[in-house]
Amino acid sequence: MEMEIPYTVHERPDTGLYNGKLGIWLFLASEVMLFGSLFSALVMLRTGAASWPHGYEILNIPLATLNTFVLIASSVTVVLAWASLRLGDFAKGKLYLIATLGCGGIFMIIKAIEYGTKFSHGQFPRTNNFFATYYTLTGLHGLHVVGGMLVFAWLIWPGAKMWLHERQRYINRVETTGLYWHFVDLVWIFLFPTLYLL
Amino acid sequence: MAVQRQIRVGKTWLSPKEAEKALREAMRAQEAEERAHGPHQSFWRHYVFSTDHKMIGLQYGLTALSFLLFGFLLMLLMRWQLGWPMRALPGAVAGLLGETAAPSGIIAPEFYNSLGAMHGTIMVFLAIVPLAVGAFGNYFVPLQIGAPDMAFPKLNMASYWAYFVGGVIMLASFAAPGGAANSGWTSYPPLSVIAEHGQTFWLLGMIFLITSSLLGSVNFIVTIVQLRAKGLTFMRFPFFVWTQLVTSFLLLLAFPALQAAAIFQLMDRVAGTSFFMPSGLVVSGEVQAYAGAGNPLLWQHLFWFLAHPEVYVLILPALGIIGEVIANNTRKPLWGYRSLVFAVVFIGFMSFVVWAHHMFLTGMATSISAFFQTTTMIISIPSVIILTALFLSLWGGSIRFNTPMLFALAFLPMFGIGGLTGLPLGLAAADIHLHDTYYVIGHFHYVVAPGTIFALFAGIYYWFPKITGRQMNEKWGKVHFWLSLVFINGVFFPMFIQGLAGISRRLWDGGMQYAHANPAFQTNRFMSISAFCLLAAQIPFIINLFTSIKWGKKVGSNPWEATTLEWAAAPSPPLGHGNFHEIPVVHRGPYEYSAPGSEAGFLPQHAPDPGPSPRELEPEPAAQPA
Numbered sequence: 001m002e003m004e005i006p007y008t009v010h011e012r013p014d015t016g017l018y019n020g021k022l023g024i025w026l027f028l029a030s031e032v033m034l035f036g037s038l039f040s041a042l043v044m045l046r047t048g049a050a051s052w053p054h055g056y057e058i059l060n061i062p063l064a065t066l067n068t069f070v071l072i073a074s075s076v077t078v079v080l081a082w083a084s085l086r087l088g089d090f091a092k093g094k095l096y097l098i099a100t101l102g103c104g105g106i107f108m109i110i111k112a113i114e115y116g117t118k119f120s121h122g123q124f125p126r127t128n129n130f131f132a133t134y135y136t137l138t139g140l141h142g143l144h145v146v147g148g149m150l151v152f153a154w155l156i157w158p159g160a161k162m163w164l165h166e167r168q169r170y171i172n173r174v175e176t177t178g179l180y181w182h183f184v185d186l187v188w189i190f191l192f193p194t195l196y197l198l
Numbered sequence: 199m200a201v202q203r204q205i206r207v208g209k210t211w212l213s214p215k216e217a218e219k220a221l222r223e224a225m226r227a228q229e230a231e232e233r234a235h236g237p238h239q240s241f242w243r244h245y246v247f248s249t250d251h252k253m254i255g256l257q258y259g260l261t262a263l264s265f266l267l268f269g270f271l272l273m274l275l276m277r278w279q280l281g282w283p284m285r286a287l288p289g290a291v292a293g294l295l296g297e298t299a300a301p302s303g304i305i306a307p308e309f310y311n312s313l314g315a316m317h318g319t320i321m322v323f324l325a326i327v328p329l330a331v332g333a334f335g336n337y338f339v340p341l342q343i344g345a346p347d348m349a350f351p352k353l354n355m356a357s358y359w360a361y362f363v364g365g366v367i368m369l370a371s372f373a374a375p376g377g378a379a380n381s382g383w384t385s386y387p388p389l390s391v392i393a394e395h396g397q398t399f400w401l402l403g404m405i406f407l408i409t410s411s412l413l414g415s416v417n418f419i420v421t422i423v424q425l426r427a428k429g430l431t432f433m434r435f436p437f438f439v440w441t442q443l444v445t446s447f448l449l450l451l452a453f454p455a456l457q458a459a460a461i462f463q464l465m466d467r468v469a470g471t472s473f474f475m476p477s478g479l480v481v482s483g484e485v486q487a488y489a490g491a492g493n494p495l496l497w498q499h500l501f502w503f504l505a506h507p508e509v510y511v512l513i514l515p516a517l518g519i520i521g522e523v524i525a526n527n528t529r530k531p532l533w534g535y536r537s538l539v540f541a542v543v544f545i546g547f548m549s550f551v552v553w554a555h556h557m558f559l560t561g562m563a564t565s566i567s568a569f570f571q572t573t574t575m576i577i578s579i580p581s582v583i584i585l586t587a588l589f590l591s592l593w594g595g596s597i598r599f600n601t602p603m604l605f606a607l608a609f610l611p612m613f614g615i616g617g618l619t620g621l622p623l624g625l626a627a628a629d630i631h632l633h634d635t636y637y638v639i640g641h642f643h644y645v646v647a648p649g650t651i652f653a654l655f656a657g658i659y660y661w662f663p664k665i666t667g668r669q670m671n672e673k674w675g676k677v678h679f680w681l682s683l684v685f686i687n688g689v690f691f692p693m694f695i696q697g698l699a700g701i702s703r704r705l706w707d708g709g710m711q712y713a714h715a716n717p718a719f720q721t722n723r724f725m726s727i728s729a730f731c732l733l734a735a736q737i738p739f740i741i742n743l744f745t746s747i748k749w750g751k752k753v754g755s756n757p758w759e760a761t762t763l764e765w766a767a768a769p770s771p772p773l774g775h776g777n778f779h780e781i782p783v784v785h786r787g788p789y790e791y792s793a794p795g796s797e798a799g800f801l802p803q804h805a806p807d808p809g810p811s812p813r814e815l816e817p818e819p820a821a822q823p824a
Contacts, residue, residue: 005347007424019349019424026416030450037458037503041473041496049491126470128489133473136465 009169024176028183031144035187038140042133042194053130055196058123060114064196067110068188074103075185078178085171090163097156097174100181104149111142134195141191144184151177247359249351250775254358255337256665262329265365266651267736269320272313274729279305280708281726299377307706311380312396314704316368318383319400322508323407324365326650330515331411331449332361334657335418335442337665341764342436344427344784344804346776349420357413364406371399384505387474387497391466392481401464408457415449418442427763427804429784433539434803436762436788437525437532440539441518444546445511452507452550459500466492473497495560502553510549512646513613514542516653517584520606523656524588526760527603528595529799531789534587541580541587548577558626559633567626574624581617585610601675605656608683609649616644619694634704637697640690648686655679658743663757664764667771668750674738681735688728692721759800761790766802 006012007019015022046052081096118124118131125135155174162170212220248254275295278287286292286303299309340348348354371378376394379385390397422443426435435443462473470488474497477490525532532538554562554570589610597603619641622628632638655678663669699718701709709719756765767782782804790801 005345005349005351005425008349012424015423017424019420022424023350023416023420026419026450027412030412030416030454033451034454034457037455037500041458041462041500044496044499045473045491045493048493124469125465126472126489129472129491132465132469132471132489135469136461136471136473140461 009166009172018172020172020176021179024179028179031183035140035190038137039190039194042137045129045133049129055130055134055194055198058130059134059196060117061196063110063114064192067107068192070103070106070110071185071188074100074107075182077103078174078181082171082174082178085163085174093174094156094160097152101149101152101156104145104152107145108142108149111138137191137195141184141187144187148177148181148184151180247355249347249355251336251340251348251351251354252665252772252777254354255333255335257358258328258336258361259333261362261365262325262333265320266325266329269317269325270733270736272317272320274733275305276310276313276317277726277729279310279706281723283707283710305706308380309377310706311382312372312378315379315382315385315400316372319368319379321646322383322512323404324361324368326512326646326654327411327508328361329654330512330650331418331442331445332358332414334438334515334519334654334661335414335445338661338764339418339439339442340421340425341664341768341772341777342439342762343422343425343430344763344767344778344782345421345425346778346781348417349425350417353413353417357410357417360406360410360413364403364410367399367403367406371396371403374399384501385463385497386501387463387466387492387494388476388479388486391463391474392486398464398467401460401467404460405457405464408453408460411449411453415446418446419450422446427782427784430803433536434784434787435539436518437521437535437538438515438518440542441514441521444542445514447546448507448511448514448549452504452511455500456504459497459504462500463497495557495562498557498560499554502556503550506553506556507549509642509645510545512650514545516609516613516650517542517588519653519657519660520588520609522760522762523602523606523660524591525789525791526660526758527598527600527606528591529598529791530591530595531787531791532587533590533593534583535787535789537583538587541583544580545577545584548573548580552577552624555624555626555629558629564626571624571626575621578617578621578624585614585617600659601670601672601679602656602660604676604679605652605659608679609652609656612644612648612652616641616646616649619644631700632697634702635697636693636701636703639703640693640697643690643693647690648683652682655682655739660758661764662743662746662750663753664770664772666747666750667752668746669753669757670746670750671742674742678735678739678742681738682732685728685732685735689725689732692718692725696721759798761800761802762788763803767804 005019007017009018011018077096077099081093081100084090084096085093115135123131125132155170155177159170159173162173245253248257275287275291278285284304287295287300287305289303292300292303295305295309299306299312305313336348336354340346368378374395376396378396379390379393379400381390381393381397385397385400422435422439462471465471466473466475466488472488472490472492474494475486475488475490475492476494479486479488479490521532521538552570552573554566555574558567558570592607619637623632623638623641659670659675696709696715696718697703699712699715701712701715701718705711708722709715712719753770755768755770757770758765760766763782763784768778773779784803785806786801786803788803790796790803792799793801795801
């Protein structure tokens, strides 16, 4: 007998959550611990170091500020996408999803320009621990951005046909991806001041 | 005049016995039809890339048992060298290892280090945790909470395959130039950063294993919270479900620290950064080409932030299994169920703030030691509560001494020894003497080997009839138990004596240089012989396990007369996808044994209130019309 797994689409009444939503929150809790560990390492290395350069002397603040705005904008568009889909407007929802994906792309291009400039100045991860943490932390964050972009690309193109026969599930997926995207945004909000401004 | 009780089945009246038979037949016919007409699955879909939690549980179980044996064999090589230092291995074994690992048959010191590192890594990350969580958790948690499957079946499959790939990478590292990782299972830098290629394999393998555990733990928590059957409130969970829930939280929140640490160490090794590399490091007279200013202690903090909760990941599911087996075989509710649950949850919280008791001798500030010593003493309280509650559960029970129960009964004092010997290690002053000696090895092996592994054996004997519909041979089970109990103590107890005498745990020659410890050193050979006998004692188990699948005694759906859903509400062997004919509704707590009003002596969780004898199954008993 084939039995459906309950609460894949609709909320369980006493928890108020569908499975995917609880799943993504737990995943994000784990991610908090990952980035928490990375930031603690940064703190421990920096406080223990004899000398540590100021980020604003070395890194490109205007570009990073631009990137901050790009990422915040993408957090807005992903909410608008979800809201439009909930109102039943697929065309508008899709447009906002594409805008989100585009913002992610712009962020990565700017990041690549930053990396490229540093490389051309001979500043590599092995140069010192400032650059080691800079590249490792922003690199892992960048991987998270790319991961989110892949999911958005799936939602916009091959996954979009779910809209026709599994509408609620599709909206849920946009919502959970959005939650993840906000987290990635939030990590950057912490990375930007700790690496660039301090 | 005695009234013959009769039950109506369809339109006819039958005696309880006949009624039960008729129902059984009907259920069997239904199952047969489902098996015959269920969705056809290809071999690959069914056995290899399965999304059924039971098949994934079995995959985890068989893979983990293989790694358990493999890790044991690595240890036997070490025990050979310790028992008979510098004696050549038997020809076939030496030939298998090759000239680099064992020049003219004698185990090389570097290879000995690899054996130690890989024994620890394989036993913890590839054998015990996947067996306790991946196998037992996967198979029995959905059944115990009345769920048709895990919440995310595809993630479940991905979790197994990530584990599998991680395992393959670890095995492949033995063939790497310079051999497998040899910086200990803790991989302390800077040694691990300048080590040979095996260490890179180790780090990559760990990243896969951590991914696997992340996918698994999210899945477990969502399944337990979302898919529990109607009426199954948290305080009605079988104790095993509670332990799995807390374990999943530990895996979810502690492992990322090692993920971060592994990424840093990988960067140190591959990209030449110096996260863990101090300035001016000189190795073999050569200044290392690192920028420096890194912090080796950073690794230890991140590593133990995972690895101490990991200790509780090793023991909590074992305690859960023991709880199930003891309640079932004392025919009594567990003593202090609520205390047990709160103790487990409290352990879960506390396990995150004790990690640096592994680091008392690293030069860390003494004020920090004082803090971690205090938290360590505090965490021993819930552990003692659990053990006490389990002991008290035995009081006044009419105990059934079957094989699972024997393993469970042996677990209690063995885990007690393991736990109590840990207290001196948690005190910073006593640890100065005991640190890095065989005492430490004795302590944690008492927790994990005659502790957790015995619990896992209890679980295998207990749940085997659930999986196969057949029972494992009791006589050989008892042989396996008694021999294992004797020899495992023969291996580990002398370690306390050696450790108190001050023998270091890391000596390739077993400590021949330690003149002052010579009498204690003499026990090495006895321990090694015990270890080889322990291997021999596992042969009956291995044969029993595989032959019982086909030739074991056939038993009914609920041979142990258990109350929890996996036995009482689901057929054994279980159905394919879906588990239950109808998702049960839960009416009471998990261990209503010897409950007033139960004729059979136990009330299953899903039997409606007020319960008729559960053996009469669904229909209401009614008096025969005059």
